[in-house]
Amino acid sequence: MGFVGLGIMGTSMARNLIEDGHELVIHNRTRAKAEKLAMLGAEVATSPREVAGRSDVIITMLPGPPEVEEVLAGENGLLKGVRDGSLIVDMSTSSPLLAQELSRTANTRGVGMLDAPVSGGDIGAIEGTLSIMVGGEKEDFERARPLFEAMGKTIVHVGAAGAGQTVKACNQIVVALVIEAVSEALVLGSKAGVKPEKVIEVLSGGLAANKVMEVKGEKFLSHDFAAGGKVEYHRKDLGISLAAGREYGVALTVTALVDQLFGTLVAQGKGGWDHSALITLIEEWSGAR
Amino acid sequence: MGFVGLGIMGTSMARNLIEDGHELVIHNRTRAKAEKLAMLGAEVATSPREVAGRSDVIITMLPGPPEVEEVLAGENGLLKGVRDGSLIVDMSTSSPLLAQELSRTANTRGVGMLDAPVSGGDIGAIEGTLSIMVGGEKEDFERARPLFEAMGKTIVHVGAAGAGQTVKACNQIVVALVIEAVSEALVLGSKAGVKPEKVIEVLSGGLAANKVMEVKGEKFLSHDFAAGGKVEYHRKDLGISLAAGREYGVALTVTALVDQLFGTLVAQGKGGWDHSALITLIEEWSGAR
Numbered sequence: 301m302g303f304v305g306l307g308i309m310g311t312s313m314a315r316n317l318i319e320d321g322h323e324l325v326i327h328n329r330t331r332a333k334a335e336k337l338a339m340l341g342a343e344v345a346t347s348p349r350e351v352a353g354r355s356d357v358i359i360t361m362l363p364g365p366p367e368v369e370e371v372l373a374g375e376n377g378l379l380k381g382v383r384d385g386s387l388i389v390d391m392s393t394s395s396p397l398l399a400q401e402l403s404r405t406a407n408t409r410g411v412g413m414l415d416a417p418v419s420g421g422d423i424g425a426i427e428g429t430l431s432i433m434v435g436g437e438k439e440d441f442e443r444a445r446p447l448f449e450a451m452g453k454t455i456v457h458v459g460a461a462g463a464g465q466t467v468k469a470c471n472q473i474v475v476a477l478v479i480e481a482v483s484e485a486l487v488l489g490s491k492a493g494v495k496p497e498k499v500i501e502v503l504s505g506g507l508a509a510n511k512v513m514e515v516k517g518e519k520f521l522s523h524d525f526a527a528g529g530k531v532e533y534h535r536k537d538l539g540i541s542l543a544a545g546r547e548y549g550v551a552l553t554v555t556a557l558v559d560q561l562f563g564t565l566v567a568q569g570k571g572g573w574d575h576s577a578l579i580t581l582i583e584e585w586s587g588a589r
Numbered sequence: 590m591g592f593v594g595l596g597i598m599g600t601s602m603a604r605n606l607i608e609d610g611h612e613l614v615i616h617n618r619t620r621a622k623a624e625k626l627a628m629l630g631a632e633v634a635t636s637p638r639e640v641a642g643r644s645d646v647i648i649t650m651l652p653g654p655p656e657v658e659e660v661l662a663g664e665n666g667l668l669k670g671v672r673d674g675s676l677i678v679d680m681s682t683s684s685p686l687l688a689q690e691l692s693r694t695a696n697t698r699g700v701g702m703l704d705a706p707v708s709g710g711d712i713g714a715i716e717g718t719l720s721i722m723v724g725g726e727k728e729d730f731e732r733a734r735p736l737f738e739a740m741g742k743t744i745v746h747v748g749a750a751g752a753g754q755t756v757k758a759c760n761q762i763v764v765a766l767v768i769e770a771v772s773e774a775l776v777l778g779s780k781a782g783v784k785p786e787k788v789i790e791v792l793s794g795g796l797a798a799n800k801v802m803e804v805k806g807e808k809f810l811s812h813d814f815a816a817g818g819k820v821e822y823h824r825k826d827l828g829i830s831l832a833a834g835r836e837y838g839v840a841l842t843v844t845a846l847v848d849q850l851f852g853t854l855v856a857q858g859k860g861g862w863d864h865s866a867l868i869t870l871i872e873e874w875s876g877a878r
Contacts, residue, residue: 462781492751550780
């Protein structure tokens with residue numbers, strides 16, 4: 301099988317596949333990143349096209365929509381070399397509409413396609429505990445399931461082509477808005493003289509409880525914003541959510557505002573910080589800390 | 590002991606105190622609401638002032654800041670009749686600054702005061718499982734603790750006078766913004782053709798997980814918006830949060846926007862609906878359902 305895109309996430313996912321017994325043909329734009337996996341027995345190909353020619357199933361894990369389009373539909377892309385009856389599984393976070401378009405193109409060439417973005421971050425990728433949300437044909441999903449099980453824990457077939465990307469877009473909306481919610485609450489508490497750990501303690505016991513506060517609580521308190529989920533990636537994802545909202549005609553009023561706040565963080569040079577650093581913006585505006 | 594304010598919440602809370610063995614002197618503006626508790630042995634007083642004159646500890650559970658100010662500091666208010674060494678416990682959701690002001694006034698008359706708002710709604714009040722967030726002096730908190738334990742489960746002393754109200758204001762911010770987050774995500778999913786139950790299933794397994802989605806998931810799916818936590822009360826609470834933000838100088842950018850959305854619901858005549866009905870606004874704007 302093939303694997304294209306060996307960033308932080310992709311490398312860990314590919315390693316889990318190798319450890320599960322799969323023989324991998326891999327490719328990465330920067331070849332050096334492929335060497336570690338080559339030492340584990342993976343064969344390095346010179347282009348996505350070559351990967352496709354040597355694989356029955358090909359997984360891609362790329363930064364975003366432009367790279368997905370290039371790697372699949374570009375000059376030396378997968379679709380140029382892909383064999384009849386193959387399956388392409390794009391696990392990047394990308395656009396639902398692009399996923400649908402690429403699925404149609406693949407299908408007309410007798411190739412199956414799934415969009416299967418993940419959540420769970422670098423830790424989930426290393427430990428093989430990712431959540432994987434999958435759009436596409438049911439039989440293609442069943443075909444890829446053993447591979448998903450080597451990389452993830454929660455694996456859900458959410459609908460037709462594009463549905464996986466749609467659910468990921470929904471996920472990133474909720475995470476972003478919850479970070480903003482907790483941030484506004486903690487700054488209000490602090491400026492009114494209440495210890496943030498007390499706010500978190502009480503809120504965790506009721507309807508305000510949320511996973512962001514549970515997982516990122518320590519970051520909000522310590523202001524150690526080593527990522528974690530980076531601001532710049534989350535901002536990119538919100539761009540995908542908003543573009544989907546525009547296409548499907550959805551009034552994403554608050555998402556649009558929070559996207560601007562993430563953009564402000566990026567402009568401040570905090571793109572590499574953990575996304576919980578959104579609180580620093582409210583603190584600056586409020587003269588806190 | 591005394592109890593003033595026998596709405597839906599107050600009646601259940603007072604009943605739990607009676608069942609815990611306390612002898613209550615009660616008052617309510619509409620006397621009829623006091624009759625049920627009178628049948629359980631509570632004595633009905635004609636004014637807050639009279640309640641104060643016959644009690645060592647007095648609990649108030651009122652609609653909001655204007656009523657709190659009237660019942661405590663008004664013509665026939667508690668502070669007119671209160672005895673030296675008494676303790677007033679305001680469990681209404683009210684303003685942190687008003688709580689501080691009333692605490693100072695009470696203290697100068699040798700009377701203790703706690704602000705102790707609750708979360709958990711009518712069910713929590715009936716079952717005696719409320720979360721109670723308490724601001725004020727530690728010894729006053731310890732004095733009232735046995736009473737809190739008859740009404741609630743999670744009981745936290747969060748700081749000095751006003752701190753209880755501050756934490757409640759924080760709580761209502763987070764709940765409101767999470768409702769908006771889940772609503773925008775579900776409408777985006779629906780319009781893109783993904784079943785909302787799939788969105789909830791996947792999001793519940795990761796960083797987007799939250800209590801609102803867990804508790805209100807069925808309401809979002811069925812659109813049965815019987816309250817629950819009413820839109821009009823939550824909107825009132827957000828008014829308190831925003832006023833606190835104004836006083837303490839906190840940039841509550843997104844809270845301000847979501848407050849306007851709740852206001853739109855009230856203007857549409859949905860004030861009595863459950864606050865998860867926020868999703869209907871996004872659906873209308875998006876031509877969904």
